Amino acid sequence: xxxxxxxVKIYGFKKVLNGVSFTAAKGEITCLIGINGxxxxxxxxxxxGLTPYKGExxxxxxxxxxxxxxxxxxxxxxxxxxxNMRIADCLSFMADFxxxxxxxxxxxxxxxxELSSKDRVSSLSKGMAAKLNLLLGLALDCDYILMDExxxxxxxxxxxxxxxxxxxxxxxxxxxxxxxxxxxDIEHLIDKVVLLQHGKVEREFYCEEVREQExxxxxxxxxxxxxx
Amino acid sequence: MTExxxxxxxxxxxEPVYIQVVRHFKEQIATGQIGAGDKIPxxxxxxxxxxxxxxxxxxxxxxxxxxxxxxxxGNSPSRITQDQQILSxxxxxxxxxxxxxxxxxxxxxxxxxxxxxxxxxxxxxSERKLSPEGGDTR
Numbered sequence: 001x002x003x004x005x006x007x008v009k010i011y012g013f014k015k016v017l018n019g020v021s022f023t024a025a026k027g028e029i030t031c032l033i034g035i036n037g038x039x040x041x042x043x044x045x046x047x048x049g050l051t052p053y054k055g056e057x058x059x060x061x062x063x064x065x066x067x068x069x070x071x072x073x074x075x076x077x078x079x080x081x082x083x084n085m086r087i088a089d090c091l092s093f094m095a096d097f098x099x100x101x102x103x104x105x106x107x108x109x110x111x112x113x114e115l116s117s118k119d120r121v122s123s124l125s126k127g128m129a130a131k132l133n134l135l136l137g138l139a140l141d142c143d144y145i146l147m148d149e150x151x152x153x154x155x156x157x158x159x160x161x162x163x164x165x166x167x168x169x170x171x172x173x174x175x176x177x178x179x180x181x182x183x184x185d186i187e188h189l190i191d192k193v194v195l196l197q198h199g200k201v202e203r204e205f206y207c208e209e210v211r212e213q214e215x216x217x218x219x220x221x222x223x224x225x226x227x228x
Numbered sequence: 229m230t231e232x233x234x235x236x237x238x239x240x241x242x243e244p245v246y247i248q249v250v251r252h253f254k255e256q257i258a259t260g261q262i263g264a265g266d267k268i269p270x271x272x273x274x275x276x277x278x279x280x281x282x283x284x285x286x287x288x289x290x291x292x293x294x295x296x297x298x299x300x301x302g303n304s305p306s307r308i309t310q311d312q313q314i315l316s317x318x319x320x321x322x323x324x325x326x327x328x329x330x331x332x333x334x335x336x337x338x339x340x341x342x343x344x345x346x347x348x349x350x351x352x353x354s355e356r357k358l359s360p361e362g363g364d365t366r
Contacts, residue, residue, distance in 0.1 A: 028283065167275040167282060188245055188280045208244045208284060217241035 001025045002047065002072075002144055002175060007055035009042050016042050017053070018199035026143060026175040029166060029189065033180060034196035035226060040179035041077070043196075044146045048074045059144070070100050075137035077149040079129045083122035087115055087132060094136055106139035109170070113161055127158030134162060138170055145171065147178040151185070163189060187218045195225050237278055245280050249288035251322075253297065257308060258319040264310045268298060 002024045009017040016039045024030035034040045046053040048069070057064040059071060081090045087110075095101045110117060113131040124132060134150060151159055165171065166189045180186070183193075187207065195203045202225045210216050237252050239245060256262045268274075271289055275282040289306065292298045296314045300306040309315065334344065 029281065163279065164276065167272070167279060169272055172272070172282075187241055188239060188284070191281055191283055207281075208246060208287070211242060212244040212247075215242050219241070 001058075001060060002177065003058040003061075004043065004047065005056045005058070007043065007046055007053055007057075009039070009046060009051070009053045015199055017046070019055070020196070020199070020201055022194045022201050022204050024144075024175055024177045024192070024194075027173050028191040029171070029176045029178065030192045030194060031178055031180060031183065031186070031190040032194050032196065033183060033222065035181055038181075038196040039199055040181075040196060041148050044074060044148050044177065044179060047146060048072065050074075071142050072144040072146065073137045073140045073142045075134060075145065075147045075150065077152060079121065079124075079133040079136075081121050081132075081136075083120070085121050086117065087119050087121070088117040090121065090132065090136065091117065091139075094139070098140055100141040102139050102141045105141075105170075106135065109135040109139055112164075112168075112170070125155075126153060127155045130154050131158060131161065134165065138165065142174070144175045144177070147176065149179055149181075151180060151182070159185065166190075183218050183222065193218055193221075195222065197225055239280075245284045246288040246291060249274075249278065249280070249285065250291050250295075250297075253288075253292060254318045254322055257297070257315060258322050262308055264308055264312075264315060266308045267305050268308065270305065 004023070005021050007017050007020040008015070020039070020043060022030075022032075032040045032043060042051065042053075045051045046055075047057050047064075049064075049066070059068050062068070081093075085093070091103070091106050094106075095103060113128075113135060115128060115132060115135070119128075121129070121132070130150070130153075134147070137145060137147070150162055154162065163185060166176075166186070178190075190207060192206050193204070193210075194201055203221065205221070207218055210218070210221060214221075237248070239248055253262070253268075262268075268289075269277060271282055271285040274280075274288075275285040278285070289298065293300065293306075296309055296311060297318075298306045299309050
């Protein structure tokens with residue numbers, strides 16, 4: 001389980017995160033939701049130690065240390081590979097760079113996303129680039145995956161392929177945190193929701209419980225929180 | 229059960245998904261699309277087919293197991309029960325809950341029951357003629 005305790009992040013004079021606490025369990029998909037600028041990406045980057053913050057992050061009850069980053073993969077919101085590389089080059093770069101690279105799974109994912117290893121990064125459509133970006137993260141053997149806005153700016157068909165990841169064995173037994181500001185297509189795919197508002201967690205709940213106990217959809221709850 | 233029939237489920241976003249999955253299976257059993265002793269998909273397969281969360285699929289199966297709808301022996305895939313008493317009670321249960329919903333929404337209009345029954349008769353029989361297979365669920 002990933003536990004974020006009282007995370008505070010200040011940019012200049014602006015308190016972006018003002019004591020954010022939540023948990024994300026292994027084997028579950030936790031969705032960090034917030035309108036633009038709510039600090040969703042900042043939470044993920046802080047967990048990864050990519051930006052300094054106050055507060056603590058626990059992984060399986062132990063304080064996060066640099067060694068543990070092999071257990072967590074961060075998939076940024078866009079592909080960061082040089083455009084002249086072929087997909088095959090990207091994969092071998094990852095294999096050289098990461099000890100926990102799973103080449104077999106990478107091959108599986110190529111088929112799953114219908115990508116060709118001969119294609120150059122520069123020739124990829126936005127949707128294909130997004131899929132390659134996900135592939136590079138998903139092919140690492142690790143317990144937790146953090147995905148920053150995996151659906152932003154992607155066409156319907158790539159979107160469908162990406163949502164298929166969430167029901168497949170590709171994430172079996174892993175803990176996943178994704179950020180999004182738009183939940184329509186994925187209401188039925190996620191386990192848990194953490195709603196960020198004004199630098200704090202406004203609500204944290206299991207989707208099925210809100211449906212069962214309150215008769216509300218996730219969008220209903222979002223409307224309540226963000227219209228205030 | 230074909231892939232089309234299952235992925236054709238459209239979910240109500242305000243009702244627990246696991247309950248809707250259980251109801252879907254009951255409808256399939258009541259209409260004979262799946263029968264006693266038939267194998268059902270694994271929880272992963274079900275999640276992928278219905279495009280739902282795998283833990284939710286698991287919860288639906290647990291619920292179905294508790295209601296005696298499916299049985300699991302050892303490591304083999306779960307199957308629809310062979311218990312005729314349970315199977316025949318499903319149809320009655322579905323009809324009753326559908327009628328309850330109908331009555332709940334018509335009661336406010338305060339229509340005399342004879343008039344209502346006549347309307348139902350005409351509508352129900354004419355709709356049946358239009359779609360002899362029971363209609364597309366999508």
